[in-house]
Amino acid sequence: MNGVRRLIIWRGLALLFALAVLVYSLVRAHYLVATVAVPLCVWLFLTNFYAQLRIYRELEEFAEAAKYRDFTRVFRTKGMPRELRPMYETFNNVNAILRKISSDREVQYQYLQQILDVVDTGIISYDKESGQVIWMNKAFRELFGIPHLSHFSALNKRNAELYRHTVDLAIGNASLYTLPAVSGKLKVLLYARDFQTAAGSYRLVTYQNVNEAIDETESKAWQKLLRVLTHEIMNSIAPISSLADTLKQRLEQMPQREELEDIRIGVDTIRGRSKGLLKFAGTYRSLNKVERLTLTRVRVADMFENLYQLMEPTLVQKQIELDIILQDTQLRLELDEDLIQQVLINLLMNAIDAVADTASPYISLSALEKNDRTYIKVQDNGKGIPADLLEHIFIPFFTTRKNGSGIGLTLSKQIMLLHNGNIQVDSEVGQGSIFTLVFWPVTPQ
Numbered sequence: 078m079n080g081v082r083r084l085i086i087w088r089g090l091a092l093l094f095a096l097a098v099l100v101y102s103l104v105r106a107h108y109l110v111a112t113v114a115v116p117l118c119v120w121l122f123l124t125n126f127y128a129q130l131r132i133y134r135e136l137e138e139f140a141e142a143a144k145y146r147d148f149t150r151v152f153r154t155k156g157m158p159r160e161l162r163p164m165y166e167t168f169n170n171v172n173a174i175l176r177k178i179s180s181d182r183e184v185q186y187q188y189l190q191q192i193l194d195v196v197d198t199g200i201i202s203y204d205k206e207s208g209q210v211i212w213m214n215k216a217f218r219e220l221f222g223i224p225h226l227s228h229f230s231a232l233n234k235r236n237a238e239l240y241r242h243t244v245d246l247a248i249g250n251a252s253l254y255t256l257p258a259v260s261g262k263l264k265v266l267l268y269a270r271d272f273q274t275a276a277g278s279y280r281l282v283t284y285q286n287v288n289e290a291i292d293e294t295e296s297k298a299w300q301k302l303l304r305v306l307t308h309e310i311m312n313s314i315a316p317i318s319s320l321a322d323t324l325k326q327r328l329e330q331m332p333q334r335e336e337l338e339d340i341r342i343g344v345d346t347i348r349g350r351s352k353g354l355l356k357f358a359g360t361y362r363s364l365n366k367v368e369r370l371t372l373t374r375v376r377v378a379d380m381f382e383n384l385y386q387l388m389e390p391t392l393v394q395k396q397i398e399l400d401i402i403l404q405d406t407q408l409r410l411e412l413d414e415d416l417i418q419q420v421l422i423n424l425l426m427n428a429i430d431a432v433a434d435t436a437s438p439y440i441s442l443s444a445l446e447k448n449d450r451t452y453i454k455v456q457d458n459g460k461g462i463p464a465d466l467l468e469h470i471f472i473p474f475f476t477t478r479k480n481g482s483g484i485g486l487t488l489s490k491q492i493m494l495l496h497n498g499n500i501q502v503d504s505e506v507g508q509g510s511i512f513t514l515v516f517w518p519v520t521p522q
Contacts, residue, residue: 199284402443431459462504
């Protein structure tokens with residue numbers, strides 16, 4: 078650097094000296110000397126001018142490259158003018174530092190993107206002013222079946238209910254909604270935050286699927302409640318039933334008197350109701366008996382064939398068409414065949430009841446694989462389930478059938494949760510219902 082400074086100083090002094098000689102020779106009328114001094118002055122001036130111009134151009138090009146984040150250029154110092162070498166060396170050093178910073182930022186971005194793509198919470202970020210979608214992760218795409226979204230308003234066409242709840246969402250407050258997704262209606266926890274950068278104002282929205290967590294919590298709560306209820310009912314009713322039997326035996330040994338007839342009738346009533354309550358409590362104890370699975374590798378086509386043979390007499394009698402749909406006849410699942418057949422029989426019986434008043438009753442039983450999950454569906458064209466009842470159909474004792482016990486769907490859901498899966502329902506009044514068994518690719522414990 079000192080050598081460059083000396084070179085610039087000497088060039089400046091040489092130009093001043095040449096100008097002084099030129100002026101002196103003109104004043105003294107030494108035109109021969111002036112003839113030599115003029116080209117020298119011009120040469121020194123142009124040398125300094127082009128040197129400064131080249132430096133300016135190099136600085137301009139470097140600034141332009143930095144503006145567009147192009148740090149790939151390497152400035153060659155060998156064979157270059159002495160005054161440019163230090164600047165080129167500085168440019169190379171700056172480019173090396175910026176390349177490292179850019180590389181580190183890219184690594185961090187890729188690392189963060191991989192983390193956000195791994196989490197099972199859907200995430201979308203968009204520009205608040207323009208509505209342009211900046212980024213959305215894999216979980217969001219798979220949860221709602223939206224592979225690409227360039228503008229946030231386009232979400233209204235893809236999923237109007239999701240769009241409406243997202244727009245109406247209060248910033249900073251989490252809200253729970255039941256939203257349509259790829260696998261049916263799901264309970265989703267929505268949360269939004271706004272943030273500001275130098276480039277603009279953005280909104281980040283997260284969509285957490287809490288359906289499985291809520292279902293598992295509810296199932297455990299109902300199991301605990303049922304254990305307590307059945308235990309207390311049976312402990313309280315059993316002595317009453319036993320006492321009623323004893324009283325009935327003693328009354329039968331006594332002489333037949335008219336005044337005792339009312340007592341006999343009352344004892345018979347107590348005995349009958351107490352036995353009925355014991356049977357009722359015993360029935361609902363079955364909800365807590367399913368705790369372990371006997372897992373085998375089952376061919377779904379064989380399971381469907383067994384179900385069809387079992388249900389065929391009822392279907393023929395009621396003139397109901399059953400359609401079995403299998404995309405892959407070799408599809409296999411790791412499951413407890415007896416329990417899953419129990420679930421499917423219950424769903425088929427519910428479907429048969431639902432299509433009882435339908436002109437052309439139809440039921441379909443299908444299975445397919447999608448996004449590493451297996452779905453078994455029971456669909457009917459029956460009367461459907463009102464929207465206000467859909468949230469309650471898996472609650473123990475709740476039923477919409479006149480002769481229903483309210484235990485079938487609750488037990489079915491517990492069986493699916495034991496399989497690390499779930500059961501979902503989508504129904505519309507007058508159009509029918511679809512019950513879907515969802516199996517995740519996770520081996521149950």
